[in-house]
Amino acid sequence: MTVKSLAEKLNLETVCCPCPEKEVSGVYIGDLLSWVMGRAKAGDAWLTIMSNVNIVAVAALADTAAVILTEGVTVDENITATALAKGVNIFTSRNPAYETAVDISKLI
Secondary structure, eight states, rough: OBHHHHHHHHTEEEESSSSSBBBBOEEEEEEOHHHHHHOOOTEEEEEEEOOOOOHHHHHHHHHHHHEOOOOOOOOOOOHHHHHHHHHHEEEEEEOOHHHHHHHHHHHH
């Protein structure tokens, strides 16, 4: 399933989506950036509450399909601009990470 389709089906708010056709093949939940960098798989939707610019670098290194900020977390314009430049998709969800992960797993 593409990130664009996933976002539509889950009513995620789009922060930026420079690569809407990336395929989501799994889910990873984590907030410790070094841990995510070593364990998230390419194609994962990464669920986090982290909202600093380093999420863009980690998402790019891990080649995640998207970053989904849960619990209604938002990011500033600098992070959005950096994500657009690096080709990192970012969405937000009002739901907790667990609920979001369950909803994603039902779709993929």
